[in-house]
Amino acid sequence: MTIDFEFLDSFERKRxxxxxxxxxxxxxxxxxxxxxxxxxxxxAGDG
Structure with missing residues (x-):
């Protein structure tokens, strides 16, 4: 799995x-x- 940190920093609200x-x-x-x-x-739970 990779996370693009530059992409994340471009938004105010992150999900x-x-x-x-x-x-x-x-x-x-x-x-x-x-x-x-x-x-x-x-x-999330197991349900």
Missing amino acids: ILLVDDDPFILGVLEKLLGLLGLETILQ
């Missing part, structure tokens, strides 16, 4: 959908997105 069931990868991506200023990260 990113992460689809991954590996908790480690999800945790790393959440940390990186948090560094970009995305403070609220929602996770």
Whole structure:
């Protein structure tokens, strides 16, 4: 998976959908997105 950070910086409101069931990868991506200023990260349940 790649994230184009220049693309993300071009928008005021950012929404990113992460689809991954590996908790480690999800945790790393959440940390990186948090560094970009995305403070609220929602996770979908199993339903």
